[in-house]
Amino acid sequence: MGPASDDDVAGWVGSLGLDGLVDIHVHFLPERMLAKVWAYFDDATTNYGMEWPVFYRLPEQERLAVLRSLGVRRFAPLVYPHKPGMAEWLNQWALDFAAREPDAVPTATLYPEQGAASYVDAALRAGVRCVKAHVQVGAYDPRDPLLDGAWGALADAGVPVVIHCGHGPLRGEHTGLDVFAEVLARHPRLVTVLAHAGMPEYDRALALVAEYPRVHLDTTMVGVPFTENFMPLPGDWPARLAGIADRVVLGTDFPNIPYSYATQLRAIAQWADADDRLGEPFLRAVLHDTPAKLLGLLGVVT
Numbered sequence: 001m002g003p004a005s006d007d008d009v010a011g012w013v014g015s016l017g018l019d020g021l022v023d024i025h026v027h028f029l030p031e032r033m034l035a036k037v038w039a040y041f042d043d044a045t046t047n048y049g050m051e052w053p054v055f056y057r058l059p060e061q062e063r064l065a066v067l068r069s070l071g072v073r074r075f076a077p078l079v080y081p082h083k084p085g086m087a088e089w090l091n092q093w094a095l096d097f098a099a100r101e102p103d104a105v106p107t108a109t110l111y112p113e114q115g116a117a118s119y120v121d122a123a124l125r126a127g128v129r130c131v132k133a134h135v136q137v138g139a140y141d142p143r144d145p146l147l148d149g150a151w152g153a154l155a156d157a158g159v160p161v162v163i164h165c166g167h168g169p170l171r172g173e174h175t176g177l178d179v180f181a182e183v184l185a186r187h188p189r190l191v192t193v194l195a196h197a198g199m200p201e202y203d204r205a206l207a208l209v210a211e212y213p214r215v216h217l218d219t220t221m222v223g224v225p226f227t228e229n230f231m232p233l234p235g236d237w238p239a240r241l242a243g244i245a246d247r248v249v250l251g252t253d254f255p256n257i258p259y260s261y262a263t264q265l266r267a268i269a270q271w272a273d274a275d276d277r278l279g280e281p282f283l284r285a286v287l288h289d290t291p292a293k294l295l296g297l298l299g300v301v302t
Contacts, residue, residue, distance in 0.1 A: 002269030003262040010071040012265070016283055020073030022291040024130065024193060025162055025220045025251025028060065028077035028104070030093055041256065048169055050230070056255030063255050064101060070261055074297060077104045078132035078162060082139070084113040091123050105129040105295050110150050112140045117149030124157050129295045133163040141174040142183050151183060155190040160294045162218065162251070163192060168199035168231050177204040184212055191294065193249060197222045200231040209244050216294070217244075218251030219286065223267035226259055238274035245282045249291040 003012040013021055029037065044052035056063055067075060077097055079090040091108040098106040107130045108123035110116050120131070131154060135142055142165060154161055165180040177198050184190060197217040198205030209215045221227045223237070234240070241248060252264050268286060272278040292298045 001273060002266035004266075006066075006070060006260050006262050009262050009265060010069065013071045013287065016280055016287070018284060018288045020071045020288070021250060022288050022295065022297065023067075023072050023075040023252055023254065024160075024249050024291045024294065025195060025218050026067070026072075026075040026077055026254045027079075027256055028063070028097060029079055030090075031060070037256065052258050054255065055257050055259055056261075058255065064103075066261075067254065068103070072103070074103055074105060074292070074295065076107050076130040076132075076162070076295060077101075078107055078109075078130070080109050080132050080134035080137055081111045082134075082137050084111060087111040087113070087116070088119045091119060091128075095123075095126055095128070105297075107132060109133065110147065111138060112144035112146040114146065116146055117153060120150040121153050124153060124159060129159060131159060131161045133161055133165070135163065135165045135180070136170065136172045136175050137164070139172055139174070142180050147183075148186070151187045151190055155187045158189075158191055160191040160193050160216075162195050164195040166194070166196055166198045166201055166205075168196055168227075177201045177208060181208060184208065184215070188212055189214060192216065193218050193251070193294070195251065196220050199227070202234055202237070206240055206244070209247050216247045216249055216290070218249050219264060219268055220251035220253045221257065221264070223271065224259060224263050226257075226263075238271040238278060241271060241282070242275050242277035245278060246285055246290055248282075248286050249294060250287050 003009045038054055040047060041052045041054050079094050081087045081090055087109050094107045098104045106128045108128040109132045110120055165175060167175045191214045193216045194205050195218055205217055223233050272282045
């Protein structure tokens, strides 16, 4: 049923025959920006209508030490802008971060603005392996023509986009999977990871996975007790994953989650235990093999 606590994670991962975890949805940000993010969570009762204590509120090096103690061998440190003029300098910060922390893969982000296609192309040439798009925080329309060149370049490169485009935890003007589905219709080869499994539109997310062979789901905050209180999974979730076992990837939202890292792993383990078609092969795929493939650690996505 998964690890009881963070102290048990590394041993549990080893028992699956894995040498570590690959987490595609982790956040590291410039310190001043992270402080503002944490301040937002401190006021979560006002912003979200619920408390949201940041479980891993630690200095950067201590957060990295926690990931390493958990057996997270590689991770995507995701950054995201909330206004024009931020994305390009965040991309440089993320490249510098990955250069000094070898277990972090280089990442980038984007925003609908003049020059978006140019700086995304520059990021791709610099070797980024993952891009974050946050429709809710950025409050932008992913169908904006200013992004069309960037989506096209990413589709051609086969670099995955982890996109928060669902309504959870708050509905935005341009959130909703039907909105992003229009982007996929224009760029069907875009390698996409629907953050939070498209929460709460789980059915629509599964439909997009069925329709587009390069669309994936990440596990970030999915199925944990905190989220089940307000955006619960369908009761047949494990059975519905059985046909797409290689299209689900580990994501956690570390460090900004209001519970332990082990809590997310227990949720995933419970899915694996609930259907005989899943089991340990599913766990090995989700926790390591599929995210490693997407991030270019096991070869090129075809």
